[in-house]
Structure formats: C-alpha cells, structure tokens
Amino acid sequence: MRVMAQVGMVMNLDKCIGCHTCSVTCKQTWTNRRGVEYVWFNNVETRPGVGYPRGYEDQEKWEGGWVRGRNGKLKLRAGGRLKKLAQIFSNPRLPGLDDYYEPWTYDYDNLINSPVIDTVPVARPKSMITGKDMKIRWSANWDDDLGGAPETAPKDPMLKGIEDQVSFEFQSAFMFYLPRICEHCLNPSCVASCPSGAMYKRSEDGIVLVDQDACRGWRMCVSGCPYKKVYFNHRSGKAEKCTLCYPRLEAGQPTVCAETCVGRLRYIGLFLYDADRVLEAASVPNEQDLYQAQLSVLLDPNDPAIIEQARHDGIAEDWIEAAQKSPVYKLAKEYKVALPLHPEYRTMPMVWYIPPLSPIVDALSRSGHDAEDHRNMFGAIDTLRIPLGYLANLMTAGDTTVIRDVLAKLAAMRSYMRDYNLGRDFDESIPESVGMDGESLYEMYRLLAVAKYEDRYVIPTAHKEIAARLDESLPGCSVDFEEMPGGPVSVVGETRVTPVAIESFHLTRERARADKQADLEKEM
Amino acid sequence: MMSSPIFWVAGPYVVTLAFIIGMVWRYKYDRYGWTSRSSQLYENRLLSIASPMFHFGILLALGGHIGGLLIPESFTTRIGISESMYHVFAVGLGSLAGVFVVAGLVMLVYRRRRDFRVFLVTTRMDKLMYLVLAAVIGLGVWNTVAVQMFGIGGYPGGYNYRQSVAVWFRSVAYFSPQPELMAHAPLSFQLHTMVAMLLIAIVPVTRLVHVFSVPVGYLSRPYLVYRSRDPKSAAGGKPQRGWEPIEHR
Numbered sequence: 001m002r003v004m005a006q007v008g009m010v011m012n013l014d015k016c017i018g019c020h021t022c023s024v025t026c027k028q029t030w031t032n033r034r035g036v037e038y039v040w041f042n043n044v045e046t047r048p049g050v051g052y053p054r055g056y057e058d059q060e061k062w063e064g065g066w067v068r069g070r071n072g073k074l075k076l077r078a079g080g081r082l083k084k085l086a087q088i089f090s091n092p093r094l095p096g097l098d099d100y101y102e103p104w105t106y107d108y109d110n111l112i113n114s115p116v117i118d119t120v121p122v123a124r125p126k127s128m129i130t131g132k133d134m135k136i137r138w139s140a141n142w143d144d145d146l147g148g149a150p151e152t153a154p155k156d157p158m159l160k161g162i163e164d165q166v167s168f169e170f171q172s173a174f175m176f177y178l179p180r181i182c183e184h185c186l187n188p189s190c191v192a193s194c195p196s197g198a199m200y201k202r203s204e205d206g207i208v209l210v211d212q213d214a215c216r217g218w219r220m221c222v223s224g225c226p227y228k229k230v231y232f233n234h235r236s237g238k239a240e241k242c243t244l245c246y247p248r249l250e251a252g253q254p255t256v257c258a259e260t261c262v263g264r265l266r267y268i269g270l271f272l273y274d275a276d277r278v279l280e281a282a283s284v285p286n287e288q289d290l291y292q293a294q295l296s297v298l299l300d301p302n303d304p305a306i307i308e309q310a311r312h313d314g315i316a317e318d319w320i321e322a323a324q325k326s327p328v329y330k331l332a333k334e335y336k337v338a339l340p341l342h343p344e345y346r347t348m349p350m351v352w353y354i355p356p357l358s359p360i361v362d363a364l365s366r367s368g369h370d371a372e373d374h375r376n377m378f379g380a381i382d383t384l385r386i387p388l389g390y391l392a393n394l395m396t397a398g399d400t401t402v403i404r405d406v407l408a409k410l411a412a413m414r415s416y417m418r419d420y421n422l423g424r425d426f427d428e429s430i431p432e433s434v435g436m437d438g439e440s441l442y443e444m445y446r447l448l449a450v451a452k453y454e455d456r457y458v459i460p461t462a463h464k465e466i467a468a469r470l471d472e473s474l475p476g477c478s479v480d481f482e483e484m485p486g487g488p489v490s491v492v493g494e495t496r497v498t499p500v501a502i503e504s505f506h507l508t509r510e511r512a513r514a515d516k517q518a519d520l521e522k523e524m
Numbered sequence: 525m526m527s528s529p530i531f532w533v534a535g536p537y538v539v540t541l542a543f544i545i546g547m548v549w550r551y552k553y554d555r556y557g558w559t560s561r562s563s564q565l566y567e568n569r570l571l572s573i574a575s576p577m578f579h580f581g582i583l584l585a586l587g588g589h590i591g592g593l594l595i596p597e598s599f600t601t602r603i604g605i606s607e608s609m610y611h612v613f614a615v616g617l618g619s620l621a622g623v624f625v626v627a628g629l630v631m632l633v634y635r636r637r638r639d640f641r642v643f644l645v646t647t648r649m650d651k652l653m654y655l656v657l658a659a660v661i662g663l664g665v666w667n668t669v670a671v672q673m674f675g676i677g678g679y680p681g682g683y684n685y686r687q688s689v690a691v692w693f694r695s696v697a698y699f700s701p702q703p704e705l706m707a708h709a710p711l712s713f714q715l716h717t718m719v720a721m722l723l724i725a726i727v728p729v730t731r732l733v734h735v736f737s738v739p740v741g742y743l744s745r746p747y748l749v750y751r752s753r754d755p756k757s758a759a760g761g762k763p764q765r766g767w768e769p770i771e772h773r
Contacts, residue, residue, distance in 0.1 A: 081743050088739075089579040090564065090572045097565050097641075129566075129641055192747035195739030200751040211751075216737045217559035234566065235645070237559035462753070 002275040003299060003310040005319055006186065006206035006350055007244060007268065007459070008328040009258070010338045011179055012448060013356040014410070015265035018145065018177040020044050022257035022266075026181075029256045030243070035235025037103035037128045040140050041242035042257045044179045048156045048166065048390065049143040051178075053099040056228040057342070058157040063093045064226030065189050065345030066282065074283050074346060076189055076224060084195060084220055093223035097234070101138040103128040146175050158393040165389060174359040174387055178394075181257060182229040182242035183341065183349030184208050186273060186297065187282045190241075193224025199239070204462070206350065207244045215239050226345040250462035258457065267451075269326030269458040270319065271350065272299045272310055282346045287397040290343035297348070298333050301326070322460040327447055328352065335436070335444045337406050339395035353395060354448075355403055357410045359387045374415030374430050381407045409434045409444075417445050526714045532703035536696045539721040546728025547736070560734035566641035570631055578628025584621035585664070588614065593693045597686040611672070611682055618668040625661055633658075653730040656723045663716035670712075677710055689713055 026042035045051045059065060063078040078084070078093055106123035114121035127134040143152045150168045153159075159166055167173065184201075188208050191199040198214035199221055201207070210221070210230070217237040221230040230241045245255035249268075253259065258266035274297050281293035299306045301323035310320050323329065331338040331354065338352035357377075364371040364380050371377065381388065381404055388400045388407075396402040412434040419427055431441040447455065526532075550558065564571050592614060600610055633654060636642050672682040692705040706714065727733065 085739065085742060089575040090568075092572065094564055094568065096568050130644060132640075188748070191749055194749075195742040196737065197739075197741060197745055197749050200749040203750045203752045213555035213558075215559065216734060216739070217562050218739065219562055219564065232562070232565050234563070236556070237561035238556075 001277075001309055003272050003306065003313045003315060004206065004275045005204065005315055005323065006271045006273055007184070007249060008271045008326075008332070008350040008352065009181070009244075009255075010267040010328045010331045010352045010354065012263075012265040012267075012354040013176055013178065014354065014358055015263040016044070016177040016179060016356075017263055018044055018046065019262050020141070021260050021262050022179055023140075025256050025260040026242075029245075031240075035233040036231060036240060038097060038100045038140075039231040039233075039240065041229070041231075042179065042181045043140050044177050045141065046144050046146055046175055047178050047394070048153045048159060048175065049146070049149070050152055050155050050157075051180075052140045053095045053228050054138070055155060055157055056095075057226075059226055059345070061093075062095070062223060062226070062228070064224055064228070065342075065347055066187070066192075068283055068285065068346070072283060072285070074187075074279065076192060077226075078193070078220075078223060084193065088195065088218055088220075091219045091223055094219050094232075095222070095228065097129070098138075101140060101142070102134060104134055104136060146173060149173065158390060160393075161398075162389040162393070174363075176356040176358065178341075178353070179257070180227065180229070180341070181255075181351060182208060182244070183227055183347065183351045184242075184244055185350060186275075186278045186294075186348035187346065188225075189345070189347050190221040190225040190230045193220040194218070194239075195220055199230075202246075205246070205249065207246050207249075208241070209243060209246070210239045210241055212236075212238055212240075226342065226347065227349075249459055252459050252461040254457040254459060264451075264456065267327040267331065267447075267456050269328040270301075270323040270460065271326065271329055271332075272301050272306065272315070272320075272323045273297045274299055278348060282348055287344040288399040290346065291340060291396050291399070291402060294340055294343060294348050295333055295336070298329065300333075301329065316460075316463055319460045322458050325458045327451065327456060327458060330444075330447060335409065335440065337409055337444070339402065339406065341395060342397075343395070344397040354410070355391045355395060355406055356387075357407050357414075360384050360407065360411075372414050372418050374412050374433070377411035377415065378408055378433075381411065405434070409436065409441075412436070413441055413445050413448070416441055417449075526711075526718060527707050529703035529707050532692065532706040533696075533701045535718070535721055536701075539725045542725045543727060546725075547733070550728045550733060558733050558737065559731075561645075561731050563636075563642045563645060566645075567635060567639045570635040570639075574628045574631035574635060576628075577624050578632055581621045581624025581628055584617065585625060588618055588621060592686060593690045596690070596694070597684075607684065610686075611684075615668060615672045615682070619673065622661075622665040622668055626665060629658060629661060649730055653726065653732060656719060656726065659719045660716065660723050663712060663719060667712050667716055671710060677712065679710065683710055683713070685709070685713060689717065 022042045023040055023044055027040060030041055031037075031039045040052065043052045051057060056062060056064075059077060065077055066074045067077045069075045076084075079087075104125045104127050107126050108123045110121050111123050124133055125136050126132065143149060146153065146168070153168055154163070184207055186206070188199075188201060191201060191208060194215075195218045196214055196216045198211045198216070200209060200211065202209060215238040217232070217239070219232055219239070221239050221241075222228070222232050224230075230239050232238075233240050245253075245257075248255060248259075254266070254268050258268055277297045281297045282290070284290060284293045299310075301307070301310075301320060307320055310323075311317075328338070332352050338354050340349045340352055342349065360377065360380050361371045363384055364376055369376045369380070388403050389398075391403045392398050392400040412430050416426065416430045416438070419425065426438055428438050431438045434441075436444075564575075597607070597610075601607070605613075636646055636650075636654075670676040671679055675681060677683075688705040688709050692702055692709075695702040695705070706717065709717075723732075727735075
C-alpha cells in the first residue's frame with residue numbers, strides 16, 4: 001500500500017442555477033489571454049445537450065480515455081505508444097477550432113465614434129482569431145437552457161439507448177446544469193498520452209499540470225483526455241489546462257470557481273488513496289463495477305492503520321487531519337451520494353457529482369403529489385425512468401440502481417428533515433429505508449444545506465516550511481516574452497516555478513487597454 | 525567563393541558552432557518557445573494529408589543522407605553492393621522521398637497562404653525558413669533527378685558523390701578536412717550543401733527546433749508521470765547562476 005493525497009471536488013447539481021459565474025471568474029483569472037480565447041477551463045453545460053466541445057462524450061469519435069484490452073490490461077483508446085508517435089505529424093482525433101467555437105468580440109468602438117447617421121450604429125461581431133467580421137454560429141454554451149434543443153439535444157451522446165424515452169416537447173422536457181472542470185484523475189489518460197512527458201500529476205496533492213517549458217505541442221493530451229479538458233493554446237503552441245487554482249490551494253484558499261459559486265454547491269477537500277491499487281481498480285472487467293472499484297481505492301483517514309501508513313509515506317500531520325475532516329470524502333465514500341463523471345473512461349476522475357433530484361420533485365409537484373413525502377418520492381424515482389437512465393449514462397456507466405439509491409437518500413433527507421422543520425418527531429424508519437442512520441442523515445443535511453465556508457472547503461496549506469515562498473504575491477515568477485525571431489520568446493531565468501500558463505504582464509495590459517480589436521492585430 | 529577550399533573548411537565549422545551555441549541559448553532562455561507551433565487547430569483537412577507526407581518524406585531523405593554520407597563506399601563494396609546497384613537503390617528511394625517531400629511542402633505552403641487563420645500566425649522567420657527549406661529541397665531533388673537520374677551536367681550515369689562529398693563530410697567530422705573534394709564537386713551539389721549549412725545555422729531561431737525534441741523517451745517511460753513540487757525551484761527562490769531575469773534588472 002502506498003498512501004497518497006488527492007485534492008478532490010464535489011459539486012451538488014441540485015443547487016446549480018446555471019448562472020455561469022464560475023466560468024466567467026475562471027476565465028478572467030486564467031484564460032483571458034490571446035491563444036486561449038476559446039478555452040473554458042470551467043464550463044457549465046445544460047444537459048441533455050451536446051456539451052463543449054460539441055459531442056465530446058462520443059468516444060467512438062474522439063477516442064479519449066482508456067479501454068480494457070483482451071488481455072485484461074488497460075490501453076489508451078487512441079492506441080499505444082508507437083501508434084501515437086506515428087500520428088504525431090497530424091493528430092487524427094484532435095478537435096478543430098470549429099468543434100469548440102470561433103471566439104469573438106464586438107466592435108464597440110463603432111457605437112461611440114460613429115458619425116451622425118440615420119440608423120442606429122451597431123457593434124458588429126469580430127472574430128478574435130482573424131479580426132474580421134463573422135457570423136456567430138456556436139459557442140461554449142450555445143444550447144444553454146435547452147435553447148435549440150429540438151435540433152441539438154438529440155445529438156447528445158448520452159441519449160444513446162434511451163432515445164425513445166426522451167422527449168424535447170416543451171411541456172415534457174427535463175434539464176439540469178453540469179459544471180465541468182478538469183477531473184484531476186487518479187489514472188489520467190492525458191498524462192499517459194503526452195509524448196514529451198510534460199504532463200504530470202503532482203505527488204503532493206494529485207493536481208494534474210502541464211509543464212509549459214517541457215511541452216512541445218504534440219497535442220496528444222488534447223485528444224487523449226475523454227473530457228476534453230486539456231486545450232491547445234494556438235498562439236504559444238502549448239497545451240494548457242485547469243490547474244485547480246493550485247496557487248490558491250497552496251495558500252489554503254478554494255479555487256476561483258468554488259469561491260465565486262453563487263449556489264455554494266462546490267466542496268473541496270482531500271482524499272487519501274492507495275496509489276498501488278489504482279491501475280487494478282481501473283482495470284475491472286465490467287464497466288458498471290468501476291464506481292465501486294473507484295470507491296475502494298479511497299482510504300479511511302480515521303483508520304489507525306491507514307494513518308500509520310500515511311505518516312510512513314510522508315503525508316504531513318495537518319494533511320491527515322484535513323483528510324479526516326474532508327467534506328468530499330464524506331459525500332463520496334461515507335454517504336455515497338457523490339458519483340464520478342463517466343467512470344467508464346477508466347481515468348478515475350476526482351471531481352464528483354451529487355445527481356440532481358429536482359426533475360423528480362418538479363414532476364411530482366406538477367402532478368399534484370406531495371413532493372416531500374418520501375413514499376411518493378421513492379415511487380417517483382422508480383417510475384421517472386428518463387432522468388434515471390440519463391443520469392446513469394453520465395455517472396455510473398448506465399447502472400440505474402446506483403442512481404436510484406443516491407436519489408433515494410436525497411429524497412429521504414428531505415422527508416426526514418421536514419418532520420424536524422415542522423416540529424414533529426423524527427421518523428427513524430426513513431433513514432433506515434435507505435440504509436442510513438438518523439445521525440448521519442442529519443449530518444449529511446448539515447453538509448448539503450447549511451455548511452459554512454470552512455466546512456465546504458477543508459484545504460491544508462502547502463507544506464509549512466515552504467508555504468511562505470509559495471505565496472502567489474511574491475516576486476520571482478518573472479516571465480516576459482517579446483516578439484522575436486521564431487515566434488514568442490520568453491527570456492527567463494533558470495530558477496523559477498514550473499510555468500503552467502504564461503502571458504506577459506505587458507501583453508495583458510495592452511489587451512485590457514486596447515480600444516479596438518484592430519489595435520490587437522497590430523501587435524500580432 | 526564555392527570553388528575556394530577555405531570555404532569548405534571554415535563553412536562547416538562556423539555553421540556547427542553557430543548551431544550549437546544557438547541551440548544552447550534557445551534551450552536555456554526560450555524553452556517556452558520551443559514547440560512545433562502546430563496550426564492543426566485552425567485547419568485540419570489539408571494538414572492531415574500534407575504534414576505526414578512531408579514529414580515521412582523528410583525522414584526517408586534523412587535516412588538516405590545518413591546512408592550516403594556516413595557509410596563509406598568501401599564498406600558497401602565489401603558487403604557485396606556494387607556501385608551501380610547502390611546508385612539504382614539510392615536514386616529510387618531518393619526520388620520517392622523527393623516526391624513525398626515536394627508534394628507535402630507545396631500543399632503545406634499553399635495551406636499556409638490560403639487559410640487566413642494559418643496565414644495570420646505565420647511569422648517573418650517562418651517565411652525565411654520556408655524559403656531556405658524549399659531551396660535545400662529543390663536543389664536536393666535536382667541533384668537526385670536531373671544529375672543522378674538523367675546525367676544532366678556532364679555526369680552520364682550519375683555523379684559518384686560517395687567519393688567526394690561524402691568523404692569531405694566525414695573528413696570534416698574527423699577534424700582533418702579535405703576541402704578540395706568539395707571544391708571540385710558539381711555546382712548543384714555545392715549549392716545544395718551550402719544552403720543546407722545556412723538552414724542548419726538558422727535552425728536555433730526557427731520553429732525547426734522541434735526536430736530535436738523527437739519524443740523517443742515516450743517509448744520507454746511509464747505512462748503516468750508523478751512530479752514533486754520542488755521547493756528549490758518554487759517562486760521566491762534566489763536566482764542561482766546564469767543571467768538574471770529581465771524584470772530584475
């Protein structure tokens with residue numbers, strides 16, 4: 001056994017109102033630079049829907065993630081090392097810019113500087129790639145709130161096999177939001193796909209990063225990631241991805257997406273896991289056993305034997321403590337209400353989702369039932385097969401029984417707590433019916449409904465001896481590049497942090513101050 | 525100039541030195557800019573045909589050059605390959621490589637000019653690089669097809685570069701240069717060699733540096749890479765030897 005620590009996240013989908021604040025704040029922090037205009041490290045998808053980039057879950061097309069070979073060993077779906085090298089000159093599975101969307105801005109200047117004319121001046125959309133006028137045809141959330149769903153939603157790869165049960169008639173449609181960031185997988189296929197070895201998993205906290213100095217732009221990580229959460233910076237020629245805001249985490253702060261989440265639906269904490277068992281767990285034959293296998297590599301941080309081993313493997317005392325208080329461990333492993341997204345990709349994703357109960361509650365209320373009575377809800381969960389099958393395709397490789405159990409727990413919690421709110425006695429048969437005890441159901445309620453900042457984010461700082469030096473405000477990470485022969489060239493010293501995203505201060509300032517897209521083109 | 529023996533002594537050493545210093549400089553100060561700068565994201569249809577065609581053609585040509593320049597004629601004769609057999613073989617494979625490389629390059633340049641997104645990100649250095657590269661390739665194909673295949677320039681049956689150019693090449697590598705061998709070679713061979721030296725000299729300041737990052741290590745490393753957060757290299761650490769970052773000056 002080798003105990004390693006992993007920073008994980010849980011998102012409670014019932015609380016997501018689809019406001020995109022996480023996406024916007026993430027973009028302002030990380031991808032407001034040239035070359036990554038089209039990139040959203042955090043995006044929010046309306047499901048059913050095709051997602052971003054379009055139809056990324058169709059692995060027969062994109063060939064991301066792992067598959068189990070006939071010999072029982074895992075292999076990259078897109079092929080082994082030799083095949084990857086043979087395809088290095090042109091990656092056949094790389095999404096094109098048009099699979100994401102062509103980013104644009106508006107010619108706002110025209111609104112201010114227009115001469116006196118008979119018609120109202122307009123701000124025309126200008127491509128941020130070419131600077132020319134363009135027609136906006138698609139975006140990162142074009143099908144937001146099921147907009148255009150009758151046309152686009154049937155192309156959702158997750159509807160495969162349940163098409164006949166889904167209707168996009170207005171009155172019978174269902175939807176929920178799915179915010180997505182990099183999964184920081186335990187068995188990341190992007191890392192395995194990188195020919196240069198530039199991608200790595202940090203051994204302290206499991207964050208998956210791209211070493212910008214070692215990346216050579218072979219683009220295999222982009223196609224290797226089944227979630228399409230590694231992006232190609234088309235100006236620098238390097239891969240970039242969600243960093244889980246590691247400079248913030250190291251200082252004990254939550255990620256920007258979590259910090260700014262309006263619905264407070266995100267939880268961040270530690271998992272302790274057995275690194276020696278990851279490959280074995282990711283290789284189980286039956287896809288529907290992958291969820292259980294993934295749970296089985298997560299270790300109980302309160303078990304004295306595990307604590308002993310964790311100390312032996314160099315995990316600091318404050319990190320073990322944080323793992324014991326970890327909200328994500330509680331939701332994923334203790335209450336078992338958080339599920340991984342697409343366990344069938346065999347990457348062991350570490351961003352977990354509590355499936356939404358809302359379509360069921362809504363449907364019950366609409367049909368005149370008491371939507372908070374657990375008997376009604378249990379019945380409804382079984383009969384409303386559409387969301388169940390759909391959620392199962394997203395989170396359990398199609399196993400609806402797991403989804404049913406999770407939704408039953410969430411329903412039981414509502415019903416149990418209603419008695420409390422109405423001043424009645426607790427009905428202990430409710431938690432029993434979902435295999436929990438009243439105390440843990442109450443604790444789960446506290447965590448899901450009223451948890452404070454420090455309960456939702458239990459983040460140990462980077463190891464204390466070096467914590468001061470890791471402060472993001474300190475100088476030393478000096479990067480600068482100028483237009484020089486051969487493209488953007490950075491003149492940097494030898495000793496500095498491994499860069500994971502670079503744009504110079506000057507370029508950022510120029511862009512912020514530029515009046516027109518044309519001004520930006522000039523510096524190109 | 526090219527008939528002067530001095531040129532064929534100084535040339536290769538100056539170029540090699542410029543190349544080595546340039547590469548070290550680029551690696552030390554511009555690892556961030558060290559990339560293939562792929563434009564596949566903008567345009568894939570043409571690239572998916574042209575790029576593999578060009579690159580595999582170049583690899584074939586590279587193999588031919590290694591065989592022709594590094595392996596002495598005496599060795600191939602001893603293992604029973606006659607000069608005429610070698611000639612047919614070399615011209616055959618060389619022409620094949622030439623077809624691939626030229627067709628690939630033409631498509632790539634067409635794509636670069638025609639696709640506006642790709643054209644926008646083409647730097648001046650890219651254009652210079654394409655020019656020099658095209659000249660090397662053009663002269664190489666001329667040598668293979670016109671001189672070696674059709675005997676144009678007064679070399680019926682082809683010019684045996686393995687008794688001159690190749691020997692000169694090895695003599696330079698052994699540090700006992702025999703420049704007169706090159707000084708008497710056909711003009712098109714001299715030109716090809718000269719432009720190739722120019723290309724090698726400018727490699728460090730072009731995107732061609734990606735050639736020296738062929739990820740052969742991928743074949744033997746474990747799939748998953750773990751790396752520790754190295755406290756020594758973390759922000760705020762004192763700069764050690766070497767130049768100071770620009771912003772500190």
